[in-house]
Amino acid sequence: MQQIATAEAISVFDILKVGVGPSSSHTLGPWRAAERFLREIEKKTSLENVGKITVTLYGSLALTGKGHGTDIAVMLGLSGKDPETIPLEEIQDIPHQIKENKTLFLASKKRISFDSSKNIVFLKNKKLPYHSNGLSFKVEEPGGKELLKSTYYSVGGGFVLHEDETISGVSAGELHALPFPVDCTDDVLKNCTGGRKLSEMVLDNELSWRGRSEIDRGLLNIWQVMKDSVYKGCHTEGKLPGGLNVTRRAPLLNKKFIKNKKYSNVDEWLSAIKKTKYDFSDIIVWISCFAMAVNEENANFGRIVTAPTNGSAGVIPAVLLYYLLFTRKEKKEQDIFNFLMVAGELGSLFKKGSTLSAAMGGCQAEIGVSSAMAAGALTECMGGTVEQVLMASEIAMEHHLGLTCDPIGGLVQIPCIERNCMGAVKAITASKIALDSNPEEAKVSLDAVIKTMWETAKDMNSKYKETSQGGLAANISVKISEC
Secondary structure, three states, X not given: OOOEEOOOOOOHHHHOEEEEOOOHHHHHHHXXXXXXXXXXXXXXXXXXXXXXXXXXXXXHHHHOHHHXXXXXXXXXXXXXXXXXXXXOOHHHHHHHHHHHHOEEEEOOOEEEEOOHHHHEEEEOOOOOOOOOOEEEEEEEOOOOOEEEEEEEEEEEOOEEEEHHHOOOOOOHHHOOEXXXXXXXXXXXXXXXOOOOOHHHHHHHHHOOOOOHHHHHHHHHHHHHHHHHHHHHHHOOOOEOOOOOOOEXXXXXXXXXXXXOOOOOOHHHHHHHHXXXXXXXXXXXXXXXXXXXXXXXXXXXXXXEEEOOOOOOOOHHHHHHHHHHHHOOOOOOHHHHHHHHHHHHHHHHHHHHHOOEOHHHHOHHHOHHXXXXXXXXXXXXXXXXXXXXXXXXXXXXXXXXXXXXXXXXXXXXXXXXXXXXXXXHHHHHHHHHHHHOOOHXXXXXXHHHHHHHHHHHXXXXXXXXXXXXXXXXXXXXXXXXXXX
């Protein structure tokens, strides 16, 4: 089949990425930017020529960077550590050692002097024109002469653009030819005729990047990380770091049901839950428990799957577990893959037509999008048509329009953790409405709600866009603790 180039080709594995909390745009994005800058140094000069590195954070990155661990992410990225594979204990240990010794092991190859209190600058009163999440890296030779300077933008969901890429708004990795390019819902409907499922179209596109076995392994890994984050979050008690002293609630909810029973692994635990009969109110509690568990892990710099952001990472695992554990349909491993592929495709529509960045669009860009992704994915798995999938996604987002992002203390905790519970329940409700509806009678299309979301984002006051300058954050004071 002839491939047609599209402006922005986004893989499921771009939307669903394994990373480290607490924020995709403020932690994972700056981390990836630091990694890219290391490659830029190697390409344009040499690590041996580096005497000093200064990192300047702008806009939302500066305003909430401490609470989101942006400084930690930058130090880890410059140290050559990868968020997908770094041992979790090193996430706090390495930055602590850098601060104590005032030395950074650049790319794990060369030691340079690095005083984080001076070499990482939080420029809170300046925002770069392209995006609120901007950061620049400057390299000086040992003698003080500037050697290299570059600016990057963390544009949401862990996506990063170099300043040279901002003209098109598309990174080089997103320029790819797909057999079934999709920029809007009309493209989805055109590509899914004759009863073809959305997941089938997504799979055909994914096959243009990689082989089927690699796709299955990648999706299975994503699901395993999701399950592990749920399990760990449900079995780790204590308080979350940062200064708010938030008590982890997922383990308390888990104990309510499992009592004192012990399970050796996540699959044994989930199997026990599935075999137990629960009434509707208990199922709602379990959904909240799953969502909270992921985002309490996220708040603790745990390993999670960006879906489509870290702050909204609990919605999709919670809804997928609802489908697997509490619905009567027969399930196969392929159903999990289909769920993730549909969710990823719907997330890419929001990225193309609006934003995945709370710093640009408020929390509607995070919890709203994740809820829309989960609603559509659940609808296909429950036997819905492509039209019903799109309708469910629209309904979920429609009821998140205008949702602000005002994290207390810049921490991804209040109201972020509870919002994942709400987003998951809304997704399930939206799916049920769509499955019982005739999409031909729908008054609002998914394209219309995506457009409305973006217009709302542009109209929203900046203090409600992940700055901690408005809403709850302005009315509740907290002292942020250092790592």
